[in-house]
Amino acid sequence: MVARRSAPTERVVQLLDFLVEQRGKRFGLSELARELNMAKPTCLGILTELTAGGYLVRDPHTHVYGLGPALIAAGRVAQDSFAISAIARAELAELSARYRTTCTASAVVGDRISVLESTGPGMVKMGASYHFAPPVGLMYVLWDTDAAFDAWLAIPPTVPLRQDEARLRQVVAECRERGYLVESLTAAGRRLYSLLAGVAARDLPDELRELVGELVSSLGERVYLGADLRPRKEHPVSLLAAPTYGGNGRQNMVLTMYVGASITGAEIARRGMALVAAADAVTSASGGRKPLEDRTAGRPEASGNATHRDGAARPTR
Numbered sequence: 001m002v003a004r005r006s007a008p009t010e011r012v013v014q015l016l017d018f019l020v021e022q023r024g025k026r027f028g029l030s031e032l033a034r035e036l037n038m039a040k041p042t043c044l045g046i047l048t049e050l051t052a053g054g055y056l057v058r059d060p061h062t063h064v065y066g067l068g069p070a071l072i073a074a075g076r077v078a079q080d081s082f083a084i085s086a087i088a089r090a091e092l093a094e095l096s097a098r099y100r101t102t103c104t105a106s107a108v109v110g111d112r113i114s115v116l117e118s119t120g121p122g123m124v125k126m127g128a129s130y131h132f133a134p135p136v137g138l139m140y141v142l143w144d145t146d147a148a149f150d151a152w153l154a155i156p157p158t159v160p161l162r163q164d165e166a167r168l169r170q171v172v173a174e175c176r177e178r179g180y181l182v183e184s185l186t187a188a189g190r191r192l193y194s195l196l197a198g199v200a201a202r203d204l205p206d207e208l209r210e211l212v213g214e215l216v217s218s219l220g221e222r223v224y225l226g227a228d229l230r231p232r233k234e235h236p237v238s239l240l241a242a243p244t245y246g247g248n249g250r251q252n253m254v255l256t257m258y259v260g261a262s263i264t265g266a267e268i269a270r271r272g273m274a275l276v277a278a279a280d281a282v283t284s285a286s287g288g289r290k291p292l293e294d295r296t297a298g299r300p301e302a303s304g305n306a307t308h309r310d311g312a313a314r315p316t317r
Contacts, residue, residue, distance in 0.1 A: 092104070
């Protein structure tokens with residue numbers, strides 16, 4: 001069966017490929033249209049959209065176009081993901097086989113969360129992406145520097161949120177010390193967050209945003225704290241998550257294990273440690289390293305534990 005091609009998409013790829021081949025040289029609209037044999041209105045439409053997304057930049061004085069910062073972020077993540085893809089997939093496949101569940105590796109690319117690997121039953125679509133803004137994305141900054149955490153909190157939320165500062169700080173401190181996150185969501189909650197993950201705040205009318213906001217728990221409320229879990233009691237768990245780190249000691253991916261059922265606190269701990277071991281194996285095999293305790297400077301170095309010295313997170317607001 002011949003795959004269906006998209007002519008408009010082909011022109012976008014053609015334009016990007018041309019600029020990459022020029023190694024930093026910039027061109028005006030007329031030059032690009034002529035070089036690529038495109039109609040000027042078509043070329044302008046592509047340039048406008050790519051510039052709006054940060055994939056190109058336009059000089060306001062000379063009106064020439066060049067490659068933009070969004071491609072840098074995408075390229076770095078792609079480079080890292082290709083380097084550790086086989087390692088992550090092997091670890092995820094082992095977890096999926098052991099617990100008969102879906103496991104994923106994902107990371108933030110630009111302003112989107114992208115799925116890089118998926119194993120097990122009901123595999124998540126590779127390349128699936130979600131808007132990176134509260135309430136979506138806590139786990140992608142949870143084990144990073146405080147500066148990265150604060151930057152995420154400063155992003156306009158998809159819907160209005162109630163902020164419990166004390167609990168959120170406790171979530172950060174405990175997850176950093178424990179090494180993994182335990183998230184609980186009802187079936188309705190999972191559907192809601194799935195819908196919110198795919199939209200930007202500006203895409204929701206104000207009245208709808210306020211209404212949905214009433215249904216959304218505050219940041220941190222859907223994360224179990226240590227005091228919430230009892231070894232013999234069953235707790236409804238949506239997923240577990242643990243971080244991997246790059247060579248600079250910064251969090252670069254999140255490995256997740258889906259549960260979607262009620263399991264005991266003891267079983268949560270067993271699965272959490274198994275997930276952490278897998279994430280640590282990916283970090284080590286890819287040349288990464290865990291950060292030092294102090295994450296405030298934004299330049300963490302190699303170490304084991306990741307909590308603050310006094311056991312409390314310091315997200316400066």
